[in-house]
Amino acid sequence: MPFTYTLLHQDGPARAGVFTTPHGAIRMPCFAPVGTQATVKTLSPQEVQELGAELILANTYHLYLRPGEERVARFGGLHAFMGWHGPILTDSGGFQIFSLSALRTVDAEGVTFQSHLDGSRRRFTPEKVMEIQARLGADIIMALDECPDPLDRSYNEQALARTHAWAVRCAASQQRPQDQALFGIVQGGVFADLRRRSAAFLVDLDLPGYAIGGLAVGESKAQMYETLEVVTPLLPADRPRYLMGVGAPEDIVEGVARGIDLFDCVLPTRIARHGAIFTADGRLNLRNARFADETGPLEPGCDCYTCLHFHRGYVHHLIRANEIFGLRLTTLHNLRFLQRLMAEIRAQIAAGQFQAFRAAFLARYLGESV
């Protein structure tokens, strides 16, 4: 089997394991930086690799619209096109259609939408999304799903029926199962019965991995964590579990505590471009005038390029002066922060110390007393 999840350590619901793909193994729990348009914003693929990332995500919706999946295929697929030779995951485009594009209309067969770039009318069906992702050539591909407001029960009920039917059609039309692992997406909003129904339905399809979608989009953190507690016990232990669109450090730790193996999010790179950085003591915004004269690294003890070479005051200056190099430096730090966090999480699970680590990390990161 090209795609195998091997569970190495378990510490309560928290899992440490390895997922194999044609472009390499991925140690889990894992955070995947997002390269929406076939580039992790501001960074070279070499830098992303040096950060320790073992998987990156790219967005089907964006690449379909520009440069087009046929063009990417002519360059030899995403790996060759963007010069990233490790594992890649592409999403289905569903989330972007429901958040970015105008005038979408959903029917049983698929979804019609307008491009956010030029207003052109486009249509995604499960079969079309499988064809696009086959051409892009990622190692992990996602089923087309509908992404409703997680708090709207009646919409979630209707959407779930479509999401399930589309998952069946994605599995049936997948073109390259030996090269690409198709993950199903459990939906159902914050409603436990819907989530259970969705997990049961998708597990029956016997897919190589499962995602939990429709979270971190409006519900409370408590509702998100409760939903994870409902879903992960229903997923097979020998398949990775992917919590889509989640990248806040506290949510990663709480997700791992509930059995999640894989995360992705634009958060670390997006906030970096606004001057905000992760530290073990919480987020800081380097635009703040108080950093103008500060010597020393962004975070003491960090081994990223930024922290090894530059003072906080210099990065503050670059951010204030709208210099691109400043965005690179904060992006490098934030992604390295998460890679160090994931390595620490894996080590703590292996040592059977994850619960103590979780409590100490959250107390410090969230600024609560231990």
Add this chain to the structure above:
Amino acid sequence: MPFTYTLLHQDGPARAGVFTTPHGAIRMPCFAPVGTQATVKTLSPQEVQELGAELILANTYHLYLRPGEERVARFGGLHAFMGWHGPILTDSGGFQIFSLSALRTVDAEGVTFQSHLDGSRRRFTPEKVMEIQARLGADIIMALDECPDPLDRSYNEQALARTHAWAVRCAASQQRPQDQALFGIVQGGVFADLRRRSAAFLVDLDLPGYAIGGLAVGESKAQMYETLEVVTPLLPADRPRYLMGVGAPEDIVEGVARGIDLFDCVLPTRIARHGAIFTADGRLNLRNARFADETGPLEPGCDCYTCLHFHRGYVHHLIRANEIFGLRLTTLHNLRFLQRLMAEIRAQIAAGQFQAFRAAFLARYLGESV
């Protein structure tokens, strides 16, 4: 002497030599990338070094306004602040005052101007500019000069008197002559008699280097080249000659042919951020739709990171998608193009083949038949 120009080879007026500074030797002819705000836009200092650059320029006007020269000094000077440990040149701020700031008024003592950032009223005198540059700590510093329209004779006559008086005051007030080489700036527009008067006046000051200012700002290329032919023979052979603000490949080759040793310009980095690249066959703009499907490097035979790793079609995609990594890739290529050009120029001068090289380069770059 900390600052020594050693002439190694001469081929007609073209010179190859080495200029020593406290932060290392600079092989000349040399092109210095511009790091206006203490960063060569989009690049890390490590990348700039790997490109082969041996000198970079930073702008006194910008750094005085933000983050302020006192702050830079507290971080240990520009080298430590920006993490560039090779030679640095700072300009005097004169050119920026006359091109960027509003409501400037010049008098015999100095120039009063408004900050382009916040409108605050500021004043530069020769003494103030020497103090600012001492705090910034560059290896090469420039005298304060007035930069008139090169075609306006009466303004040039008035301005020249001030520029000369200010050069005397800069030399008298320079604070760290052992650490910083003060270069004078020959002005006089396109008027040969004024240029001769200016060169003679400044040579009498016995400065460690001489710049030619006020060119590439409105006159024709023929007028620029003629002005160089007037000035360089009047400058001492044992001091470097710096043509300020010139970076088009054809102008570099023509400048070297007239005895210039040093160039700087924002051109290669600025056009890169608009998608334009240098090649031996002239400039190309990668935004053009015809590059969308092109495989192969930006320029065949180029050894830059971009050309070694990415297709033209990928860089085209990044530029079209407004991705910062695209700006990095074109910037790396353009600066490497100029460093390779300078290395080739030095080798051709050493071999006594510069005139033949010049003719062949210009014919190909400008698209003329040989």
